[in-house]
Amino acid sequence: xxxxxxxxxxxxxxxxxxxxxxxxxxxxxxxxxxxxxxxxxxxxxxxxxxxxxxxxxxxxxxxxxxxxxxxxxxxxxxxxxxxxxxxxxxxxxxxxxxxxxxxxxxxxxxxxxxxxxxxxxxxxxxxxxxxxxxxxxxxxxxxxxxxxxxxxxxxxxxxxxxxxxxxxxxxxxxxxxxxxxxxxxxxxxxxxxxxxxxxxxxxxxxxxxxxxxxxxxxxxxxxxxxxxxxxxxxxxxxxxxxxxxxxxxxxxxxxxxxxxxxxxxxxxxxxxxxxxxx
Amino acid sequence: xxxxxxxxxxxxxxxxxxxxxxxxxxxxxxxxxxxxxxxxxxxxxxxxxxxxxxxxxxxxxxxxxxxxxxxxxxxxxxxxxxxxxxxxxxxxxxxxxxxxxxxxxxxxxxxxxxxxxxxxxxxxxxxxxxxxxxxxxxxxxxxxxxxxxxxxxxxxxxxxxxx
Numbered sequence: 001x002x003x004x005x006x007x008x009x010x011x012x013x014x015x016x017x018x019x020x021x022x023x024x025x026x027x028x029x030x031x032x033x034x035x036x037x038x039x040x041x042x043x044x045x046x047x048x049x050x051x052x053x054x055x056x057x058x059x060x061x062x063x064x065x066x067x068x069x070x071x072x073x074x075x076x077x078x079x080x081x082x083x084x085x086x087x088x089x090x091x092x093x094x095x096x097x098x099x100x101x102x103x104x105x106x107x108x109x110x111x112x113x114x115x116x117x118x119x120x121x122x123x124x125x126x127x128x129x130x131x132x133x134x135x136x137x138x139x140x141x142x143x144x145x146x147x148x149x150x151x152x153x154x155x156x157x158x159x160x161x162x163x164x165x166x167x168x169x170x171x172x173x174x175x176x177x178x179x180x181x182x183x184x185x186x187x188x189x190x191x192x193x194x195x196x197x198x199x200x201x202x203x204x205x206x207x208x209x210x211x212x213x214x215x216x217x218x219x220x221x222x223x224x225x226x227x228x229x230x231x232x233x234x235x236x237x238x239x240x241x242x243x244x245x246x247x248x249x250x251x252x253x254x255x256x257x258x259x260x261x262x263x264x265x266x267x268x269x270x271x272x273x274x275x276x277x278x
Numbered sequence: 279x280x281x282x283x284x285x286x287x288x289x290x291x292x293x294x295x296x297x298x299x300x301x302x303x304x305x306x307x308x309x310x311x312x313x314x315x316x317x318x319x320x321x322x323x324x325x326x327x328x329x330x331x332x333x334x335x336x337x338x339x340x341x342x343x344x345x346x347x348x349x350x351x352x353x354x355x356x357x358x359x360x361x362x363x364x365x366x367x368x369x370x371x372x373x374x375x376x377x378x379x380x381x382x383x384x385x386x387x388x389x390x391x392x393x394x395x396x397x398x399x400x401x402x403x404x405x406x407x408x409x410x411x412x413x414x415x416x417x418x419x420x421x422x423x424x425x426x427x428x429x430x431x432x433x434x435x436x437x438x439x440x441x
C-alpha cells in the first residue's frame with residue numbers, strides 16, 4: 001500500500017496567459033485543461049499542498065502573481081512573487097508555494113491549481129516549463145506529522161546584516177514564520193522545506209534561506225536577490241536529524257552576503273513546512 | 279494514542295498530532311557543491327559536487343508497493359553563455375532498470391546572468407522491489423554553459439511511505 005500522495009508533473013504544452021486579478025484555474029496550455037488532482041482523505045487528517053510554476057510577464061511590466069489552490073469550495077493562497085517583463089529578456093521566474101489545509105472532513109476532494117495577476121497586463125506560465133503540484137494526506141494519526149505556515153505580505157519585511165535574521169510577518173512585532181511540530185519519535189527525522197520570494201533594493205545581492213531549530217541555523221539555499229524588477233525566489237530543503245521527541249520549532253531565516261540588503265528589502269511571500277519522517 | 283496541539287498562523291490553524299507509532303516514511307537529502315561544475319552536454323550527465331567529484335544521490339530500499347515522491351532543485355547560473363537546461367533524476371535499481379526523468383527547467387538569458395533557484399516534484403510509480411539509487415542529472419536543451427557554483431546547493435529528496 002502506497003502513501004496517499006497525488007502529484008501532477010508536466011511541461012506546459014503552451015503559454016497559459018492570464019490577466020485576471022481574481023483567482024482563475026491555471027491551465028496546462030492556452031485553452032487547455034485545469035491542473036488538478038483528486039485525493040480521498042480521512043476524518044482527522046490534513047492536506048499538504050506543494051507547488052512550483054515558472055513564468056513571466058508578456059509585456060514590459062512587472063506584475064505580482066499569486067499562486068493558489070482550490071479544494072472545490074475555497075481558494076487558499078500558496079505563494080506570491082513578482083515576475084519580470086519579457087521586454088527585459090528575463091528568464092522565467094519560479095513561483096513556489098505551500099499550504100497546510102486543515103479542517104476538511106473525510107471525503108474525496110479535487111484540488112485545482114489557481115493563479116491571479118495584479119495588473120491588467122498579461123503574464124504567462126511559460127511553455128516548456130514544468131509545473132509541479134503535489135497533494136499529500138498528512139497528520140493521519142499514524143503517518144507524517146506535519147506543521148506549516150504560509151504568509152503573503154502586505155508590507156515590506158525588513159532585515160539588515162550578514163547574520164541570520166528570523167523572517168516574520170512584518171518588520172516590527174511580526175509573527176515568526178514557523179512550523180511548530182510536536183515530534184512523536186526520538187529516532188525519527190524532520191524534513192523542513194522553506195521558501196521566500198523577495199528582492200534587494202538598490203543593489204542585487206546574494207541571499208541565503210535558512211532554518212532555525214533551537215540554537216542551530218541550517219543553511220538551506222542561496223539565491224541572488226535582484227534589485228528592482230523581478231523578485232527572486234529561494235526554496236530549499238533540509239533533513240534535520242538527532243532531534244528529541246516533543247515540541248520542535250522550525251523558523252524561517254534569511255541573511256545576505258553584505259550589509260547592503262537593508263530597509264528596502266521586500267519579501268512578497270514566505271512559507272515553511274516540517275514533516276516528521278523515518 | 280493521540281494528542282493535538284495547534285498553532286495560529288496567518289492563515290489559521292496548523293495542526294500537529296502526536297502519534298504513538300513512528301512514521302515509516304523514508305527520506306534523504308543532500309548537499310553543497312565544493313567546486314564549480316560546468317557542462318554543455320546535450321544528453322544527461324550527472325550533476326557533480328565538484329569538477330570530478332561526487333554526484334548528488336539518494337538511495338532507497340523499496341518493497342515493490344511504494345511510490346516515491348522525488349523533489350530536486352538548487353541554485354544555478356550560466357557562465358560563458360546563456361541557455362536552457364533541464365534538471366533530471368536518474369532512477370537505477372542496479373539490475374538494469376535505469377530511467378531518466380525530467381524534473382525541472384532552468385533558463386538564463388543574455389542580460390540576466392544571475393544565480394537563480396529551480397525545483398520540481400515528480401511521483402515515480404511502478405518501481406520494482408530492490409535497492410534504488412536516485413541521482414541528480416542535467417542536460418543542455420539550448421546551447422549554453424551551465425554552472426553550479428562552489429558553495430551553492432543542490433538537494434534531492436525521495437519520500438516513500440505506506441499508510
